[in-house]
Amino acid sequence: MSVAAKSAGQYLHGAQDLRLETRDVPPLGADEVQIAIRSTTLCGSDLHYYSSFRNGSILVREPLALGHESAGEVTAIGSQVASINPDLHVGDKVAVECGVACGDCEYCKSQTYNICPSLRFRSSGSKFPHYQGTLQERINHPVKWVHKLPSELDYETGALLEPLAVAAHAVRRAEKVALPTTQGTALIFGAGAVGLLVSVAAQVAGYKTIIMADIDEGRLKFATDNGFATFKVAVKPRRGATTEEKLEIAKDTAAQITDLHWPDGKPVDRPSVTFECTGAESCLQASIYATVSGGAVVLIGLGVPNHVLPISEATPREITLIPSWRYANAYPKAIEIAAASVSGSPVGGAKLPDIRKLITHRFNGLDTVEEAFKTAGKTTDSNGTLVVKTTINF
Incomplete structure (x- = not known):
């Protein structure tokens, strides 16, 4: 040797x-x-x-x-x-x-x-x-x-398994919470690589509607054009000087999301799970406001060390906050998802991006x-x- x-x-x-x-x-x-x-x-x-x-x-x-x-x-x-x-x-x-x-x-x-x-x-x-x-x-x-790696995965796709494992672990963390019976909609803050991969893992888990929110129009277009998002929400960067102003901005962002409608005019179901992939305080605040009562917010992104959160909103509506750190035992699931994504094999009746x-x-x-x-x-x-x-x- x-x-x-x-x-x-x-x-x-x-x-x-x-x-x-x-x-x-x-x-x-x-x-x-x-x-x-x-x-x-x-x-x-x-x-x-x-x-x-x-x-x-x-x-x-x-x-x-x-x-x-x-x-x-x-x-x-x-x-x-x-x-x-x-x-x-x-x-x-x-x-x-x-x-x-x-x-x-x-x-x-x-x-x-x-x-x-x-x-x-x-x-x-x-x-x-x-x-x-x-x-x-x-x-x-x-x-x-x-x-x-299975034969259908090349080295580049193999490298993507690491962030995909992050995504699979985060989605699995959400599944441990007793969510509302209507679990068809997931909201993702952040249309970067992790957010896009969270979308794929969420689709495998059965979420039919994916709302993607980001400040970058180019990333949002990429997400909707390539099957990573059903709806896109362009968030305008705004900064509040006080806590009250910051929370009002977060409420406005949440309203953009909860006011979405299908082409036939029917309202889009409020997300039962929100995956926060940016680490930005404003996005985490908006996540709590946007999520349906009894739902969950999964914390994936890392931003500043401390955040001001609207706990008075989360507590009476029983919004569960779930931290998610890297992954454990998630590579087998990531390989399964990647193989289905590359081969075009339907998962749960839907073809993955x-x-x-x-x-x-x-x-x-x-x-x-x-x-x-x-x-x-x-x-x-x-x-x-x-x-x-x-x-x-x-």
Whole structure:
């Protein structure tokens, strides 16, 4: 078995300071596989690290390889891999689940390993030494957190499984709440990649009507044109000076949503679940106002650390607030959804939108990483083309 001793990668040394370096690949552990990374899509957290050398309150303390939405080819397997996963072999296409939990704590034993206090996540500065990301040629990764891809999924789609797992986990979180009997409508704040993927997961869960709200008209048009949204709501950016003004703005936004009608004049059912994917306070406030009584608001987006919420609205109408953090045991569902999306197979009588359309910009090779980051940080490229998801293939 030949295992590469060196691997090139892009390492962030400071804000917008990427450097191509070649480092030693650690010896392959008995329970690990070595993966030649073929595709990595860029995430919002990657962009925060790239632009600020931090992500919220998390500071980078050593050069960090970014990237965690990835897929690659197995190039070597450790001595115990065959007994752990006998279906995995050299040459297989795999998606990398980049959060590695301890496996021993009460959270891991209860299958909520996404909130394991010891979890290490690739490309995050939350643990030190940092767990290096996937913008490098090769990584060694525990086989437990590697998922074999079916033949219909290519490497790029395999990389999309990570944010799709976020979406699948969030939708599953909502299903644990006793929702009103009319569950046909879901509202999604944020028409970025996560919001679009939440739409796909929600459609699989049986939601027939998807309302998408965003400040960007281009993203909303993309959503409706490609089957990710039934209705679009363009939210005008407005800022209130006081709490009262902010809440009035949120009520106005909610009214745009609850006043929607079908072409025949029939009112659109009020959403039983709202998925908040922006992290913006105004959107979270509007989510509570817009959701039907007895419904739920799922918190996915991360914004400022603290929010002012209209609890006096949520409590008497029993609006459940559900935080959702990354994912646990969601990759199998994400693979199932992705396969149906790519193949065009109907799910629950409905054909899913093609998630491959999210990848609007492609770059090839590690030497293009900086250009990819600059593109991913924009809503449109220099030609005016909408930027949804940027991938780097190598």
